[in-house]
Amino acid sequence: MEKGGFTMNEKFTSNAAIAEAGKKYLMDTYGQYPVGMVRGEGSYMWDADGKKYIDLLEGVAVNALGHCYPSVMEATIEAAKTLTQCANYFYIEPGVRLAKIIVENSDFDKVFFSNSGAEANEGAMKLARKYQKMQGHPEKYTIISMRQSFHGRTLATLTATGQDKSHAGFDPLPAGFGYAIMNDIQSVKNVVDANTAGIIVEPVQGEGGVIPATKEFLQELRALCDEKDIVLIFDEVQVGCGRTGHLFAYQGYGVIPDVMTLAKALGNGIPVGAFAARGKFADVLQPGNHGTTYGGNPIATNTAAAALTAIIENKLPERAQEMGAYLQDELRKLAKKHPVIKEVRGKGLIVAAVVDVPDAHVFTNPCFDKGLILNCTAGNVLRFVPALNIPKETLDDALKILDEVMTEQGF
Numbered sequence: 001m002e003k004g005g006f007t008m009n010e011k012f013t014s015n016a017a018i019a020e021a022g023k024k025y026l027m028d029t030y031g032q033y034p035v036g037m038v039r040g041e042g043s044y045m046w047d048a049d050g051k052k053y054i055d056l057l058e059g060v061a062v063n064a065l066g067h068c069y070p071s072v073m074e075a076t077i078e079a080a081k082t083l084t085q086c087a088n089y090f091y092i093e094p095g096v097r098l099a100k101i102i103v104e105n106s107d108f109d110k111v112f113f114s115n116s117g118a119e120a121n122e123g124a125m126k127l128a129r130k131y132q133k134m135q136g137h138p139e140k141y142t143i144i145s146m147r148q149s150f151h152g153r154t155l156a157t158l159t160a161t162g163q164d165k166s167h168a169g170f171d172p173l174p175a176g177f178g179y180a181i182m183n184d185i186q187s188v189k190n191v192v193d194a195n196t197a198g199i200i201v202e203p204v205q206g207e208g209g210v211i212p213a214t215k216e217f218l219q220e221l222r223a224l225c226d227e228k229d230i231v232l233i234f235d236e237v238q239v240g241c242g243r244t245g246h247l248f249a250y251q252g253y254g255v256i257p258d259v260m261t262l263a264k265a266l267g268n269g270i271p272v273g274a275f276a277a278r279g280k281f282a283d284v285l286q287p288g289n290h291g292t293t294y295g296g297n298p299i300a301t302n303t304a305a306a307a308l309t310a311i312i313e314n315k316l317p318e319r320a321q322e323m324g325a326y327l328q329d330e331l332r333k334l335a336k337k338h339p340v341i342k343e344v345r346g347k348g349l350i351v352a353a354v355v356d357v358p359d360a361h362v363f364t365n366p367c368f369d370k371g372l373i374l375n376c377t378a379g380n381v382l383r384f385v386p387a388l389n390i391p392k393e394t395l396d397d398a399l400k401i402l403d404e405v406m407t408e409q410g411f
Helices: 015-025 070-082 093-104 117-134 155-160 185-191 215-228 279-283 298-313 316-337 361-369 392-408
Strands: 037-041 044-047 052-055 110-114 142-146 177-180 196-201 231-235 259-262 273-277 341-347 350-355 375-377 381-384
Touching: 052 392, 070 298, 093 110, 093 273, 093 298, 110 117, 117 142, 117 155, 117 196, 117 231, 117 259, 117 273, 117 279, 177 185, 185 215, 196 215, 215 231, 273 279, 298 316, 316 341, 316 350, 316 392, 361 375, 361 392
Parallel strands: 142 177, 142 196, 196 231, 231 259
Antiparallel strands: 037 044, 044 052, 110 273, 259 273, 341 350, 350 381, 375 381
């Protein structure tokens, strides 16, 4: 087949053209809407045909500061003009600066930078296994996660993900993983054995339907891991960096894990991930044990340093508490008008409305048509993960659209 002739100087200028080319040239792994997003600002996006959308998904909890936050974009451009990448045989100043910001605002001592949340989780699980080997327990290699969890899409993190639908088609899966039930400490104790190296848990399950861990459950996990010398990992990829009402979700529970993973909001749209460890766990990985070509590069870390600084200086964790409470209150009011909403839950600005239909796309699709980007997860859960600085008026406008859709759909 003859090919050639297309360059970056030729751009697609309409939704139809972008969607047609996307179907032809991209692997169909996302089931995209037939539109092409071309611009974002704050809590809004615009498609190639000029239509404006309120974005309550924000890249799936990525843009905690909204799209194209000025100081963050300035940091990206500054790094791009100065030094884009160099080998990790050298210290990279923005990476050192970002690590200090994380350490000085948390209970952790050292940080490793990756390019994504899945990589961060995989690195954390490697750390757990390596720690057990160092302790003279090579038999301790199993990682336990929770049912309905989500930890990534690499083979290892996909296996750690406690959802059968994520496993389908990829067997045989890597060995050394077990599953317990969220908020059920006895189910964890039933799975833990002499081979358990680590336990990984999301303080709030995102893809599983916005299910917060209880404080008692995390306290019991901490006690169990202390008793049996198991590495406790908190996956804060979706809920870290202010979303739950604290800079890091663990801080709201008063339970300190041994390792914490981050990504998504850390870079506010620029790919970056990290895992942080404390005490004896911070020195487990030594030269040659773990690495990455692009992890900690100047563009990613300078951007993330600016993003995390803006979240801290603008007190956005506190605002997430305030706006999250407001959103839950407004959704409960909506539930009185539309009894299809059976439950409202969440923590900070990760909020769910559980609807009594098998597939919540019956609401998200018409919302999209009206200019509201809202996400469906776990089948019947509407997930709200807006920017932490979303204006109250914008959130009100979004809820009005949802109200209209539910009325029009006969609910």
